[in-house]
Amino acid sequence: MLIDSHAHLDSERYADDRAAMLARAQQAGVGAVLAIGIGNGPAEMHQALDICREFNGQPGMPRLYASAGIYPHTTTEAGNAALAKLDGLLAEPEVIACGEIGFDYYHEGAPHDVQRQGLVAQLEIAAARKKPILIHCRAKDGTTDAWDDLFEVLEAHWRQTALGGVMHCFGGEWEQARRSLDLGFLVSFAGNLTYPKAQPLRDVAARLPLDGILVETDAPWLAPVPDRGKRNEPAWVTRTAHVLAGLHGVSDQEIASATTKNFFRLFRLPPDVGN
Numbered sequence: 033m034l035i036d037s038h039a040h041l042d043s044e045r046y047a048d049d050r051a052a053m054l055a056r057a058q059q060a061g062v063g064a065v066l067a068i069g070i071g072n073g074p075a076e077m078h079q080a081l082d083i084c085r086e087f088n089g090q091p092g093m094p095r096l097y098a099s100a101g102i103y104p105h106t107t108t109e110a111g112n113a114a115l116a117k118l119d120g121l122l123a124e125p126e127v128i129a130c131g132e133i134g135f136d137y138y139h140e141g142a143p144h145d146v147q148r149q150g151l152v153a154q155l156e157i158a159a160a161r162k163k164p165i166l167i168h169c170r171a172k173d174g175t176t177d178a179w180d181d182l183f184e185v186l187e188a189h190w191r192q193t194a195l196g197g198v199m200h201c202f203g204g205e206w207e208q209a210r211r212s213l214d215l216g217f218l219v220s221f222a223g224n225l226t227y228p229k230a231q232p233l234r235d236v237a238a239r240l241p242l243d244g245i246l247v248e249t250d251a252p253w254l255a256p257v258p259d260r261g262k263r264n265e266p267a268w269v270t271r272t273a274h275v276l277a278g279l280h281g282v283s284d285q286e287i288a289s290a291t292t293k294n295f296f297r298l299f300r301l302p303p304d305v306g307n
């Protein structure tokens with residue numbers, strides 16, 4: 033069984049075929065999906081949980097979990113009401129993680145100091161609710177400033193919780209991967225691992241220990257080859273897992289069982305997922 037550790041199942045791009053899309057995931061061997069609850073802003077943070085509740089227990093579907101969080105560029109909306117809503121969502125048992133949260137210095141959006149305040153406020157809530165975090169970190173090309181700021185914040189506000197988290201859609205270098213492991217994080221790879229120009233990322237992935245990795249789609253974005261540019265979906269996480277298996281010289285099944293074990297360990301879930 034494989035787990036897609038990061039998919040935006042609430043995307044409007046699944047409005048017409050969400051049930052069929054999830055059934056395809058189950059048929060492809062994807063036994064669980066973590067639905068990311070960021071919506072298009074804090075007002076939609078609850079949508080991933082709603083989807084969990086709609087589909088869990090239905091036959092032929094993967095087991096669904098949810099997250100909730102305020103994305104870096106919507107931290108301009110991270111006022112008291114949004115933070116209270118986040119706290120309420122993190123209290124729900126299906127909501128196993130706070131995210132995706134972090135820093136994005138690549139796209140124009142929220143000022144860096146606003147992103148930092150929003151991140152720190154969410155770390156406090158996640159710590160109180162004892163939920164691991166899902167980090168989005170994207171630096172400007174050729175710089176590591178977003179990563180440097182991220183590690184500074186995590187060292188000051190997160191390491192001592194020992195809750196760990198996930199470096200989602202990892203795109204950093206070995207140094208950032210190494211520091212992530214040192215903080216008790218898992219490093220998650222998305223479909224961009226399969227892209228022709230991603231050899232530096234594949235080199236990092238090959239160096240990581242099997243007990244430190246996850247796979248994800250980040251669907252509907254980042255479809256793996258040969259469907260790059262199309263709408264992505266959780267069933268296709270198998271292709272990223274296949275590339276990882278090749279890099280590590282192990283079978284697809286070994287990657288599936290290692291990443292599934294890692295997921296259960298991080299989120300402290302009983303290993304009885306599936307319907």
Ligand SMILES: [Zn+2]
Nearest residue numbers: 038068132250
């Ligand atoms: Zn995402």
